[in-house]
Amino acid sequence: MTPKFDKIHLKFKLNGIHYNHEELKEIAYSLVKEGDDYEQVIGNFLLDWIDDKDHVLVNTSGSTGLPKTIMLKKQAMVNSAIMTGDFFGLQPGDKALHCLPSQYIAGKMMLVRAMILGLELDLVSPSTIPAYDNLKHYDFCAMIPLQLKNSLQRLAHIKTLIVGGASVSKVLKSKLYNVKAKVFETYGMTETVSHIAVRQLNRNSDNAHFQVLRDIQISTDDRSCLIIDAKKLSDEKIITNDIVEMISKTEFDIIGRFDNMINSGGVKLFPELIEAKLQGKIETRFFITSEADKDLGQKVVLVLESDSNMLEPSVFENLKKFEVPKSVYHISKFIQTETGKLQRQKTLEAILGTS
Template sequence: MFKEVIYLPGSQEIEIASFIKEYQNNSSEFSFFTSGSTGTPKKLIFSKDQLDVSAKKSITYFQLDESHTFYLCLDINTVAAKMLIVRAYLCGASLICGPVKKEINLPKEVKIDFISLVPIQLKFLIEKNIESLRKSKILIGGASISTELINQIVSLDLNCFQSFGMTETLSHVALRKISFPALPYQALSNIRFSISDTCLIIHYPELQDTPIVTNDEILLIDEQHFHWKGRRDFVVNSGGVKLHPADIEDRIYENSGLKTLLFGISDNELGEKLVMLVLTNNSINLQKSDFPFLLPFEIPKQYQCVASFFYLPNEKTDRIKTQLAIKENEWRTLL
């Protein structure tokens, strides 16, 4: 039971109250939809006991209790928002519900102990009002975290944790404190990892009997720790070399400031060749020599300048929709 629930103006009061009522009434099942980042969103059904199992693991990891105040500013239709509510309920903690927007303004008069954010929300807070979260435990998920944002988190010594999980696992199964150099992801209690053909397999018997096979390529350290490399769905096999677009995009942004989206297209010689969309309102000329920080085979063969990307509701880039919108006759070659 909550200590109290406070709804700020503009919050999703009706929707949040409806979910809380459903949860308190011991509903037999809860529906969630996957994000759709790799295809059509899928509907998944979980029991209340499964929600509780996931929430209790997070409570233990973050050492949360009834003395803490939780802040909710995520879309109630996401698994992340609903699981934050369940954690607060099981702790007997206070829950403050604020508006869902990128430019969030936190109440200055309240000490927030635990908050879940997407990267763009944290970026805004760092620029405008990070003092209110100096002592908070901040859970970051929903989208990749740029190198620039990681550097800001580390320099400000914020207590931020990056989550690894999916709708199929009811929120995170592993966490890592954001630091430099990057730490591996660490499994939550009674969860272990294995690998099959470079892809992660999650063993989570309290949630489901069979292992969860993912398309996430990892470097497995042991049953409790791994480094994430990228999604197999997006891996580009160029002449037998496997390239991970997300990793290369991060390094391009870190070294050049260019925001890009990389993917593979058919090529007679290589099978697939790596190409790049550059987010810019201007037409810019790029050469291979502009990317000395990449290995030769990591440098995209062609590029296009585009004014915008498409995004999913959780702020992840909609890679599929963005790729479908490109103009085939506007590719430019990096010389």
């Protein structure tokens, strides 16, 4: 029987203390009134969760457009929590670490999973270097890639860790092979109530594909973009701008974003695929994008997070003719969302002085 959103699991604990519905309201008020900034956000969400409404308002991160506020049904969030719990085998009484910002769906869902599944949840500040007790055993944790990168030597006592909010670089993936924790990359968005698919990044998973959670159906449109049919999460099918390769009815690989695609002289190019070829050849962070060209329509450009745009020609030796950047730009710091997602267009506009 699926639990309802107005029920709090008997084994749920927050920072080691059990709270029922009324007690949770009191601690939420306390967090809002006396807590640190991140605790105030948590307190406000808890108050929204236990009120009489059947929905909550959630902010999107704005990684691919303007940030916006959308309405999510609380029962859909419960259903998502159960899907995740089933996939990872989470049990009442399991211990979880919450180190994400709770303004966004990923952080909110850590709280919902704990309340619905009966997890014992520890809260720490959502910094880029999470300050948690790395000698305490945790069954479950979620991080963004930068937090994972900064915690590589401190994961021995985490059983399962999911990472999302931004793409996981090839370099970071290479450092996960000997990590004891099982690390999974997630795929999802606010509209899908957090992730709807995962793939393991370590433990002999070089060829792992994204695997959908139960009750999720996937297909593609005429652009080869992913369509998500998740009746327990959304009343309507969700049409994404993510170009995918369907491996099976339940597995897929991401090729790139449709809105990132470059048409250079009639050749369709995907920045993400070019970036993969350049991984390990450029020491600084970088990304591929495009700008207008009178002859080609669009031309490929490379943007470096650096104080210089100087690169050896050998960096591009594995690229095809149309993939080779026509210009190399640099900027001291990329523009990102609060969740660490790269904002390609805004970064390029900052360099070119356009808007």
